[in-house]
Each structure stands twice: as C-alpha cells, then as structure tokens.
Amino acid sequence: MTKTHRDRITVGERPKVTSEILNDTNIQYNWKTSLLNKNLKYDLTRCVGCSLCIPCPWDAIELGPVQEVAAGRMEGAPLVLIDEDKCTFCGLCDSACLFNAIEARFDDIPADVKYARLKGKHELDEDKCAPCLLCAKICPREAISVELKVTPKTGLVKYQDPKAAQWVAKGKPEATGSIKIDEDKCTWCGLCELLCPECITIYWHEEKPQPPDFKPAVSIRVDTTHCDYCGLCETICPSDAVRVTCDKSPPRQIKDPKVEGTMTIDDGLCVDCTLCALKCPYEALDVTLPLTGDVEIHNLEKCDPTGCVNCFNICPTKAIYATGDKDKIAINKEICVFCGACENACPEQVLKVTRDSYQLSQIEEARGWERGRALHFYDQLVGREAPQNNIYERVIKASPVKPSVPIQTKSEDWSESKLNRRLAQDRVRKVQEFIKKNWRLRLLFERGRVGPLFTALRKETLKKTSIQAPSESRSEPKKNSSKKSQ
Numbered sequence: 001m002t003k004t005h006r007d008r009i010t011v012g013e014r015p016k017v018t019s020e021i022l023n024d025t026n027i028q029y030n031w032k033t034s035l036l037n038k039n040l041k042y043d044l045t046r047c048v049g050c051s052l053c054i055p056c057p058w059d060a061i062e063l064g065p066v067q068e069v070a071a072g073r074m075e076g077a078p079l080v081l082i083d084e085d086k087c088t089f090c091g092l093c094d095s096a097c098l099f100n101a102i103e104a105r106f107d108d109i110p111a112d113v114k115y116a117r118l119k120g121k122h123e124l125d126e127d128k129c130a131p132c133l134l135c136a137k138i139c140p141r142e143a144i145s146v147e148l149k150v151t152p153k154t155g156l157v158k159y160q161d162p163k164a165a166q167w168v169a170k171g172k173p174e175a176t177g178s179i180k181i182d183e184d185k186c187t188w189c190g191l192c193e194l195l196c197p198e199c200i201t202i203y204w205h206e207e208k209p210q211p212p213d214f215k216p217a218v219s220i221r222v223d224t225t226h227c228d229y230c231g232l233c234e235t236i237c238p239s240d241a242v243r244v245t246c247d248k249s250p251p252r253q254i255k256d257p258k259v260e261g262t263m264t265i266d267d268g269l270c271v272d273c274t275l276c277a278l279k280c281p282y283e284a285l286d287v288t289l290p291l292t293g294d295v296e297i298h299n300l301e302k303c304d305p306t307g308c309v310n311c312f313n314i315c316p317t318k319a320i321y322a323t324g325d326k327d328k329i330a331i332n333k334e335i336c337v338f339c340g341a342c343e344n345a346c347p348e349q350v351l352k353v354t355r356d357s358y359q360l361s362q363i364e365e366a367r368g369w370e371r372g373r374a375l376h377f378y379d380q381l382v383g384r385e386a387p388q389n390n391i392y393e394r395v396i397k398a399s400p401v402k403p404s405v406p407i408q409t410k411s412e413d414w415s416e417s418k419l420n421r422r423l424a425q426d427r428v429r430k431v432q433e434f435i436k437k438n439w440r441l442r443l444l445f446e447r448g449r450v451g452p453l454f455t456a457l458r459k460e461t462l463k464k465t466s467i468q469a470p471s472e473s474r475s476e477p478k479k480n481s482s483k484k485s486q
Contacts, residue, residue, distance in 0.1 A: 017084050029082060031089040038089040038106050042082060046269075047101035048316045049079035050339035051353075052118070053093040055380030060086035061093060063344060070310035070345035091115055092376060098290055098339060099316065100268045112361070115373060118381075119361040120272025120290035120337075122265060128284035130238060131261045132189035135276040135285070137216035138209045140318045143269035144276060148261035150194040150236075156255040157230050164250035168228055171198065175249030177229035179222055185241035187281040188217045192233040192242065195257055199227045211321035211332055214279065232257050238281040273317040273335045291381070293338040293355035295331045302348035303328050314345040355382045434460060 016032045025045045031038040049066035060083045068074040080101075082093075091111035094104035096118050104111035111117075136146045159165040167174055193202045203218040229246035236257045277285040297303075305312075305322040311329070312320055319336040322329055329350075340353045358377055434457070435442050441453050 017087075019084050024076070027078070027082075029084045029087065029089075031084075031087075036107060038104070040082065040087070040089060040094070041103045041105075042078065042080075043101050043103070044076065044078050046099045047079045048099055048339065048341045049314060049344050050098070050316075050341040051344055052096045052098060052339055052381060053080060053102060055096075055376075056087075056093060057090070057376070058086050058088055060084075060088075066314070066341070066344045067310060067347050070314040071308070072313070092373065095373065096377065096381065098271045098337060116360040116362060118290055118358060118377060120359050121286075121288040122270065122272050122277075123286045124263065124265075125284045125286070128282045129263060130189070130191065130259050130282055130284075131263045132191050132238070132259075132281070133194075134187055134189045134216070134279060134281065135263065137188065137190070137204070138214045138279055139276060140208060140273070141269045141271060141316065142208075143266045143271075144263060145266070146261060146263045148194065148259070150191060150260075151258045152194075153196040153198075153230065153232055153257075156232060156257060157228070158253045158255075160251040160253070164252070171226045173226070173228035173249070175228040175230075175246060177227075177244065177246040177248070179224065179227055179229060179233075179245075180243045181220055181222065182241045182243075183220060185239050186220060187239045187241075187279070188215065188220075189238060189281060191236050191238070191259065193220075195232055195236055199223050200233060208318070211318050212330070214275065214318075230254055271316060271337050271339075273319075273337055275317065275335045278334060288359060289337060290359050291338045291355050292357045293353065295333065295336060295338070295342070296352045296354070297329070297331075297350060298352055299348060299350050300328060303350045305329050308347065310345040310347065311342040311351060314341045316341065358382060431457065 013033055016030075018030045018032075020028050020030070022028050022041070025043060027042045027044075029040040029042075049063065049069065051063070053061050054063065062081050062083075064079045064081050065074055065077050066079050069077055069079060089104065091104035091106070091114075093102045094111045094117070095115050098118060106114065131146055131148060133146055133148060136144045157168075159168060164174060188202065190202060192200045200220065200222055202220045205216055205218060209216045228249060229244055230249075230252075231244040231246065232254065234242040234244045236259070272287050272290055274287040274289060277283075277287040305328050312318075312322070316339065317335050317337055319332045320329060320342055321332070338353050338355050343349075343351045343353045358381060360374060360377070435453070438456065441456055444450075444452050
C-alpha cells in the first residue's frame with residue numbers, strides 16, 4: 001500500500017545534508033527529506049574560478065585558491081568552496097554558471113529543466129556551412145567537433161591516356177604550371193589538405209591557437225613534384241587564397257569536389273564566446289554573448305606579463321594576451337564573456353570586470369518565481385545595488401478609498417482606561433496563582449481541557465463573591481462606610 005502525500009510528512013523534520021567525493025574531480029552534496037531529494041555536483045575540471053556563482057543569497061559559496069591555481073603553484077584544488085551547512089540547494093549557482101561546473105538536481109530532474117539559466121545563443125546555418133575544420137581547430141573550449149568527408153582528388157581527376165594516369169599514380173605527373181598560396185588570406189580551414197594530401201601539407205599548432213589572431217597552423221606547403229595543377233584546391237578554397245595556373249597537361253576530365261559532414265556543438269562546454277562566428281569564412285554561425293560589459297585595466301605599473309601569467313592561464317576564452325609593448329596586456333572584448341575569472345586571478349588588482357546585460361535561456365513553463373530569479377541575476381551580476389535582506393524592490397500602486405460613513409473619533413479617558421487595565425492585570429495574576437496552587441487543574445489546562453478549570457474558577461468566585469480590586473478601586477467603599485457611621 002502506497003503512502004499518501006500527507007502520510008510522508010514528518011512534523012519538525014530537518015533535511016539530512018551530506019557530501020561525498022565521487023572521484024578526483026567531482027564532489028556531490030546531498031539534501032534529503034521524506035518529500036524531496038536535492039543534490040549539487042561540482043566538477044573541478046570545468047570550474048574556472050569566476051565570480052558568477054559567488055553572489056549566493058545564503059553566503060554558501062566562496063572563492064578558493066584561484067590565484068595559486070592560475071599561477072601553477074597548486075593543482076587539483078577546487079576554485080570555489082561550497083558550505084553545505086549554509087546551502088539551501090536552491091539551484092541559483094547552477095543557473096548562473098556558464099561553464100556547467102555546478103549541476104543541481106531535484107529528484108533527479110536537472111535544474112535547467114525547472115529554471116531558466118544564464119546562457120548565450122548559437123545558431124548554425126547549414127546551407128552556408130561547408131563544413132570545414134576551422135571552428136573545431138580554434139575553439140578555446142574544445143566544444144566543437146566536425147565529422148568531415150571530402151572526395152579525394154584521385155577520384156575527381158581522370159586521365160584519358162593510361163600512361164599519364166600511371167605517371168600521376170607514381171607521383172610524377174607530366175603537367176606543368178604554377179601554384180601559389182597566400183597565407184595572409186588563408187583561413188586554415190583544412191579543406192585543401194583533405195582534398196589532396198599528397199601535394200598540400202598544413203603544419204598545425206600542437207597547442208590551442210593563441211590570441212590575438214588565433215591562427216591554428218604555422219604554415220602551409222605545396223609539394224610541386226606531385227602536383228598536376230588540376231586547380232581543384234583553388235576551387236575548394238573558401239577564402240580565394242589559392243591560385244593555380246596549368247601550362248600543359250595530358251588530356252583529362254576534372255569533376256567538381258564535394259564536401260560533406262556535420263558540425264556539432266557541445267552545450268556543456270560552449271560558453272558562446274563568438275570566436276567561431278568571427279572566424280568562420282562562410283558566415284555560417286550566429287552567436288550571441290551570454291553577458292556584455294567591459295574589462296578595465298588599473299594599476300598598469302603593477303602588471304608584469306613576463307613574470308605573472310595568471311590572467312592568461314585562467315581566461316576560459318583566451319581573450320587576454322600580452323602585447324609586447326608598453327601597454328603590456330590587451331583584452332579582445334569581442335570574445336570575452338565577462339565572467340570575472342581574470343579579476344579573481346590577478347594578485348595586483350589590475351583588472352576590473354563590469355557587466356551591463358545578460359541573456360537567459362527560456363523554459364517551456366513560465367512560473368511566478370522566475371522574475372525573482374531574473375532579478376537576482378540583474379542585481380548581483382549586472383551591477384545594480386541589490387536591496388537589503390535580499391528583498392527586491394517592488395512598485396505597488398494604490399489609491400485611498402473614502403469611507404461612506406464618516407468615522408467618529410472619541411477621545412479616550414486616560415484615567416479610566418488606566419484603572420481598567422490595572423483591574424484586568426490584577427485579576428489575571430490571581431487566576432495564575434490559583435492555577436499554580438492546583439496542579440491537577442494546571443495539568444488539564446496544559447492538555448487543552450479548560451472545562452474543569454472554568455468550573456473551579458466559578459466556585460472560587462462564589463466563595464469570595466468577587467476578586468478584590470486594586471487599592472485605587474477600594475478607596476471608594478471606605479468613604480461610603482464613613483458616611484454611614486456618621
């Protein structure tokens with residue numbers, strides 16, 4: 001037999017709060033009652049030490065050793081610390097985290113299903129997308145993956161003379177001409193290398209591309225000894241960086257190259273920094289930042305970008321870089337998500353992050369409390385001073401209603417009201433003394449059985465006729481008795 005909702009309620013129940021280490025990089029906090037189970041999972045690998053979750057209404061989150069981790073003096077330490085004794089598991093930290101480092105669940109239902117979260121937007125126009133490898137190569141979060149299939153050149157160029165085909169297969173084509181690649185125009189999409197790996201080689205960076213240009217490769221080279229100057233690389237290049245001239249070649253048939261593939265974006269890793277949209281040669285991506293704002297540089301004389309690399313290491317989008325000039329550092333504000341990690345990591349308070357707007361994802365069901373959560377984001381993340389005690393300002397319009405009957409006020413007789421209060425207080429004290437002397441009546445009264453108490457009080461009143469009034473009230477009968485004696 002199943003229990004009803006009311007049967008499961010325990011009067012005065014307090015939630016049971018526990019924490020557990022799932023593995024080397026994940027900590028889970030649990031909140032459990034007979035009606036609801038909630039938990040928070042904190043992923044150390046995704047946290048960047050930003051300040052988006054710090055404005056907790058319950059002061060349950062504080063920064064960890066961000067500067068030490070950014071400097072490389074400490075590894076594997078949590079960049080934020082959660083106090084489970086203060087936490088109410090409301091899920092605001094989950095909703096504010098751009099990096100999905102905190103995941104809140106309510107009875108195994110993710111918080112982003114119930115509540116809107118801080119998040120930008122990204123849209124892909126599949127009709128414009130080639131696709132190519134560029135977005136996957138330059139993404140600082142490794143959030144983009146591309147499955148690409150390009151028809152190789154060997155399947156597109158057919159020679160009529162069998163001997164010419166044999167010479168091409170051996171890497172000794174009889175064609176003559178020239179080929180030039182302008183690296184200033186090249187977008188490093190990688191299509192030409194996939195089309196003709198025998199002739200074209202791209203030397204990719206072993207590490208992620210660095211600002212300010214985010215160039216994913218060192219250079220590109222063409223092996224002219226294997227090139228038959230078919231011109232397919234020029235056809236497939238989206239940036240018009242390849243020029244091919246064929247002076248002489250055996251008779252051949254050349255088909256147009258085909259590019260097929262899919263691009264996927266991992267929403268758990270993507271922070272919508274817009275870098276892929278800015279670099280896309282086809283303008284196939286449209287990305288909206290989750291936050292807009294500014295990063296100001298103060299105390300530049302204290303900045304040492306050669307000795308201190310905290311901000312470079314901690315920035316999740318690689319928006320900060322050294323200039324090598326007197327201005328020392330620069331911020332690419334087009335791809336900055338204004339999370340505040342650089343400000344927290346700087347030991348000299350050189351960087352100051354401010355925000356002026358934000359984007360929230362939409363949920364299917366709108367609820368009344370969503371406005372309150374949105375106000376929390378506005379107050380705490382965008383910069384407006386929050387009202388005290390976490391009570392948000394409201395504008396209430398009201399107009400006074402005139403009473404239909406005029407209200408008549410009567411001045412209170414101060415002396416009479418004071419006397420009545422003293423009489424009442426004296427009677428209450430005598431009733432209390434009576435209850436204290438009769439412990440059986442007191443026990444019945446505490447259990448809610450007031451009938452026997454009222455009966456006993458009536459009998460006591462009949463014995464004494466009435467409860468004596470205070471001294472002021474007894475003065476009047478004395479005067480009357482003196483008159484009778486006279």
